Amino acid sequence: MMTEVKGTRNDVFHLYELYLMAEATGNDTIFGLPDKSVHAITDPHYLDTAKEAIQEKGILNEEGHISDGGFFAIKAIQEYATSRKYVQINNLMIAFSESEPDELIVLTEIENQSYYQIKVIDKVLVLKDLFDSVAIVQREPLADEKEFTLKKLRNRERRSILEEEIEENVLSLAVFDTETVQTDTEFAQWLYFMEEDKLCTVNVEEETYYRVSQYWLMKELFDSLEIPYPQETEEK
Numbered sequence: 001m002m003t004e005v006k007g008t009r010n011d012v013f014h015l016y017e018l019y020l021m022a023e024a025t026g027n028d029t030i031f032g033l034p035d036k037s038v039h040a041i042t043d044p045h046y047l048d049t050a051k052e053a054i055q056e057k058g059i060l061n062e063e064g065h066i067s068d069g070g071f072f073a074i075k076a077i078q079e080y081a082t083s084r085k086y087v088q089i090n091n092l093m094i095a096f097s098e099s100e101p102d103e104l105i106v107l108t109e110i111e112n113q114s115y116y117q118i119k120v121i122d123k124v125l126v127l128k129d130l131f132d133s134v135a136i137v138q139r140e141p142l143a144d145e146k147e148f149t150l151k152k153l154r155n156r157e158r159r160s161i162l163e164e165e166i167e168e169n170v171l172s173l174a175v176f177d178t179e180t181v182q183t184d185t186e187f188a189q190w191l192y193f194m195e196e197d198k199l200c201t202v203n204v205e206e207e208t209y210y211r212v213s214q215y216w217l218m219k220e221l222f223d224s225l226e227i228p229y230p231q232e233t234e235e236k
Contacts, residue, residue, distance in 0.1 A: 010057045010073075012110055012117045016043075016050035021059070021074055023047075024066070027081035031176070032093035034113055076120050080105040086176040087224045088189075089130065096226070104225065123227050130221065135169050136192055137221070139199065141214035149216040153200070153209040161195055161209060169194055171217075175224050192217055 013021075019036045022028070028036075043049070054060050059070030066074055083095035083105070093107040097120065104126050108117045121129075131137050153161070174189035189204040192212065201212045222229045 010059075011119055012115055014050065014053060014115055015113070016046045017054050018077065018116060018118075020047055020050040020054065021077045022081050024074060025078035025081060027078070030077075030081055030107075031083070031086050031095070032088065032107060033116075072120075073118070076105050076118055080107060080118065084177070084179050086178070088172070088174045088176070089221075089224075090134070090170075090172050094126065094225070123225050127221065127225060127227060134171055136171050136194065136199070137217070139194075139214055141199075142197065145199075145213040145215060148211075149213050150201075150210045151212075153211060157211075158209045161200065173220060173224065190220075 015033060015036075018030055018033065022030050051060065051064065054070070055062070055064075057070075057073075058067055059073050061067045079097050079099065080095040082098075084098075085096055087094040091109045093109075095105040095107070097103045097105060100120075102123055103120050104123055106119050106121055106126060108119075109115075110117055171192040172189065173192070188206075190201050191204055192199065192201045194200070195211075199212050199214055199217065200209060201217075202209045219229050
């Protein structure tokens with residue numbers, strides 16, 4: 001059953017609405033969202049509910065056809081569903097546009113597994129938004145961080161971290177490539193966090209802890225979003 005979300009806008013959709021728009025583009029799944037078959041069992045009329053909701057948003061007209069304004073929302077869903085690669089950064093799920101290489105389709109979870117915002121945004125603006133909103137990205141590197149990228153933590157340092165609660169100032173980063181079969185060693189989800197004044201990261205699958213350079217973190221963000229890293233641009 002769909003519930004009212006505060007501040008509902010035309011770029012915020014319930015799961016049911018996203019499923020329906022994906023079906024209109026011939027796609028049965030949407031990366032990062034729960035399997036729709038679960039909702040089909042619990043609410044067999046979910047598509048009817050979704051149709052009414054997107055008609056109210058003006059995406060479908062009264063005849064049930066895609067409106068001129070709705071074309072852009074449907075196109076965004078189609079490009080998101082068929083992306084060759086996905087990047088997950090905290091609550092952002094990011095897909096790549098084939099028609100506009102400088103743009104990303106960003107799906108943001110607004111309410112837990114229920115409401116999502118979808119936007120088409122320039123790559124550089126996505127990076128700027130991360131810099132403005134995630135404190136760990138704004139951090140100034142320490143003097144020695146030019147001397148290394150990753151340094152594996154000693155067991156004593158690792159135990160010290162495990163004994164503490166990781167603060168809210170964290171950044172989770174994972175990259176999913178749909179064009180290749182990723183093995184466990186090729187796929188990794190990284191969690192970046194602060195340990196006093198030092199930036200650290202853990203490979204979630206391997207449970208391996210490292211101290212990490214801020215420059216490394218920034219390059220990982222640039223690379224994952226396929227934005228040329230400033231140093232590489234200068235070298236060219």
